[in-house]
Amino acid sequence: MKKADVAEFYLRLAELNPEPKGELEWVNPYTLVVAVALSAQATDVSVNIATRKLFAVADTPEKMLALGEDGIREFIKTIGLFNTKAKNLVLMAQQLIERHGGEVPRDRDALEQLAGVGRKTANVVLNIAFGEPTIAVDTHVFRVANRTGLAPGKTPLAVELKLEKVTPAPFLLHAHHWLILHGRYICKARAPDCWRCPVVDLCRFREKRLTPPKSSSAGTATPAP
Template sequence: MKEKLYKDLPRPKLNRAQVAEIYERLCRENPNPRTELNYTNPYTLVVAVALSAQATDIGVNKATRALFEAADTPQAMVDLGEDVVRDHIKTIGLYRNKAKNVVKLSQMILDDFGGEVPTTRDDLEKLPGVGRKTANVVMNEAFGQPTMAVDTHIFRVSNRTGMAPGKNPVEVELNLLRVTPDQYRMGAHHWILLHGRYTCVARTPKCYDCRIADLCRYTPKTPDP
């Protein structure tokens, strides 16, 4: 089954030993990686990750500080109402649609899941504003499942390094699952995301300050400024 799933994916440009070395180095620097989004329970994590689309974690954390003080459960969020939620999050992108989704997903959690955040990807993706990436983050961060949540940072790093190339996020996700050693699966998407956020940045990667530059297939390497 796995062979069928992986056979049409782009071939990784690094071998398994090289990929393991990448994780070993990233793990050595940050043994217990976590999301940089602030949350207090699985429900507030779902909301925070849904709000983070096309927004920075810093911006989301600023917006949710007061929001989560006012409402940190689905019922409290529904009681707060869309207008008040919108006022709390108006500093982040797409806030009108996101406010609508936050209230709708909260109501769905109450109506369809007994007030508890669902634990499976299929059920999480039924929630308004929740896609595959958000579901994977929640499954990993809140429920301890070794999922790969592919955002723009992870997509970029996986392709640049050659460790898990793909034409779209699902291909990258599947390739990461294929090449990531079991002992690194829980922290994998955090390590790669943080590396992309702070070192392997979009416009000009900081190759001169990269702990995995000798393994990475990206060329030409950015020289030390």
């Protein structure tokens, strides 16, 4: 995608949603780390349902550790991979207490050393909790970046680095939110809603669906973010 088209791409998404927000619910940086870690191979909706009750009793590493693996499991057993995630939350709580005084570090390398935390989770936390202009590449961002021609890459890291390079500075802070929401609600995996896409003329996707399916209409479809 040409430099001018990239700027226009983000400008249109920004005009539609000037202050995009993540859809996971959290109350402090620690609960954000937990929520993002739990969202792996799970929907934000399912995570929010579980964490509303979990965070009511355990919103710090100390409280999570006191709850214990069995206690945590009872709250998150409706989420995929809940056994592994319960173990990771206990270990993560221990690590935060022992290494960081119970505080979430504002450092990608330190975050990635926590149990259950990878680069994507670290980038989300840095962006949302600390206002860092990081770009977290999940399946939605990866798809949108490649499909549209915005920042093609064979791996999430390659896409992340390309997005950081091509995204104009004024749009960096919210870039991954715009791309996630665009991928979740419009540029969907199996059947993208190109017919209602605000950047369809800039997109390099060759198999655009420019008319709505017969079972849907512009009046009943999910609104653009």
